[in-house]
Amino acid sequence: MKQLKKPEVLAPAGTLEKLKTAVIYGADAVFIGGEAYGLRSRAGNFGYDEIDEGVQFAHERGAKVYITANMVTHEGDEEGADRFFQKLYELGVDAVIVSDPALIAICAEAAPNLPIHLSTQASAANYETLNFWAEEGLERVVLAREVSMAEIMEMQQHVDVEIEAFIHGAMCISYSGRCVLSNHMERRDANRGGCCQSCRWKYGLFDMDFDGNRNFITHGEKDPDWEPFSMSSVDMSMIHHIPDLIEAGVDSLKIEGRMKSIHYVSTVCNVYRAAVDAYCADPEHYVVKQEWVDELWKAAQRELASGFYYGIPSENEQLFGQRRRIPGYAFVGQVLGYDPETQMATIQQRNNFKVGDIIEFYGPGMRHFEQVLSQMWDEDGNEIEVARHAMMTVRFKVNHPVQVNDMIRKEKPEIKVKTRPRQRVASRL
Numbered sequence: 001m002k003q004l005k006k007p008e009v010l011a012p013a014g015t016l017e018k019l020k021t022a023v024i025y026g027a028d029a030v031f032i033g034g035e036a037y038g039l040r041s042r043a044g045n046f047g048y049d050e051i052d053e054g055v056q057f058a059h060e061r062g063a064k065v066y067i068t069a070n071m072v073t074h075e076g077d078e079e080g081a082d083r084f085f086q087k088l089y090e091l092g093v094d095a096v097i098v099s100d101p102a103l104i105a106i107c108a109e110a111a112p113n114l115p116i117h118l119s120t121q122a123s124a125a126n127y128e129t130l131n132f133w134a135e136e137g138l139e140r141v142v143l144a145r146e147v148s149m150a151e152i153m154e155m156q157q158h159v160d161v162e163i164e165a166f167i168h169g170a171m172c173i174s175y176s177g178r179c180v181l182s183n184h185m186e187r188r189d190a191n192r193g194g195c196c197q198s199c200r201w202k203y204g205l206f207d208m209d210f211d212g213n214r215n216f217i218t219h220g221e222k223d224p225d226w227e228p229f230s231m232s233s234v235d236m237s238m239i240h241h242i243p244d245l246i247e248a249g250v251d252s253l254k255i256e257g258r259m260k261s262i263h264y265v266s267t268v269c270n271v272y273r274a275a276v277d278a279y280c281a282d283p284e285h286y287v288v289k290q291e292w293v294d295e296l297w298k299a300a301q302r303e304l305a306s307g308f309y310y311g312i313p314s315e316n317e318q319l320f321g322q323r324r325r326i327p328g329y330a331f332v333g334q335v336l337g338y339d340p341e342t343q344m345a346t347i348q349q350r351n352n353f354k355v356g357d358i359i360e361f362y363g364p365g366m367r368h369f370e371q372v373l374s375q376m377w378d379e380d381g382n383e384i385e386v387a388r389h390a391m392m393t394v395r396f397k398v399n400h401p402v403q404v405n406d407m408i409r410k411e412k413p414e415i416k417v418k419t420r421p422r423q424r425v426a427s428r429l
Helices: 016-024 048-060 081-090 101-110 127-135 149-156 181-186 239-247 262-281 290-296
Strands: 008-012 029-033 064-069 095-098 116-118 140-142 162-169 204-208 214-218 229-233 235-237 252-255 318-320 329-339 344-349 358-363 367-372 393-397 407-411 425-428
Touching: 008 016, 008 262, 016 029, 016 048, 016 262, 029 048, 048 064, 064 081, 081 101, 095 101, 101 116, 127 140, 127 149, 149 162, 149 239, 162 239, 162 262, 239 262, 239 290, 252 262, 262 290, 262 329, 262 358, 262 407, 329 358
Parallel strands: 008 029, 008 252, 029 064, 064 095, 095 116, 116 140, 140 162, 162 252, 204 425
Antiparallel strands: 162 235, 204 214, 229 318, 329 344, 329 407, 344 393, 358 367, 358 407
16 A cells, blocks of 8 residues: 655644644644734734643644744834744744744744744745755745645655645635735735735725716615625635645645634544545545535635635636525534533533524544434523523533533524625726
């Protein structure tokens, strides 16, 4: 049987809870943000105490922790970076993900034994670039998201550096995420962590005459049949192409989504862990299971496509008009405890659910079962019909054994998608 190098499944972790969830659900490594130098200022970034706890949790379970420090620095932004990198090394962080050459140089000097990975923000898209950074001492390059599968295979013939590539999650409409639209429209610099995602707003289109008058070509209020447009990409999903990624020698399969929920993190990690393990165990008989695809659609996300891996995205890979598919499940709870003698589970509520609902339990290793919720009690032992209070603790009997950190979700009612535009317009001069 052909022996394959199993790639790392790398998961996002915007908070300590998400870090632990990702590791429990099969991630080999997680990437997180510190309180400075990253590109997600509104994510739940980690202080040093949380980094310490997260690193210990991951290392005890054989997983790694990488810290993003991938902002584009302006004058003064680099102040304190030397102490930051030194502290990360002391805490046992496995690598930092950096794009700015100044921060790379500071890290190499201040913490010479701390591995550096090149961020996708650096737009590495050819093997000469990979070799340049390898000669500078970087251990890994996160490829630009515009790189094709054929280009990755060509790179592997000329480089001796680890390759990391995105396989799932949000795509940026700008080249490798380097955008100035947010800064222009809201004075929030996307390249320094403040992106307001203005590309995902909905826009109208108008002509402007020489007198400065706007003549709308399309406008939602005047034309009810018109659907607003955006400059927004669908999300990426490579679940159907795991063999290609592994055969191409990609060392790390990266999932995007540090600001997503633990429901998203657990679901996506579960699926890609199963797919990677299945292919590496028996590539000759590998098939993409429909249950993996269906599982991904239970987590909140946009429509899905394969990005630039197999060609230039067309209008079918852009978001406009009414969505063609919507995730059909809501995350409603997490298991805090289980008594095998009474079959009673203790649950922390994460969303409204009630007696009579059909709920689905799932856990690491793609464990699943459904049941109808017939009775439920609050933490004081009072029988209740609805778990309506955020983060409340409830108890009820389950039909099969569950484990701490298992998740619960339920199917959403059918949702009608609204396409009313926001008050933004684009001009055509």
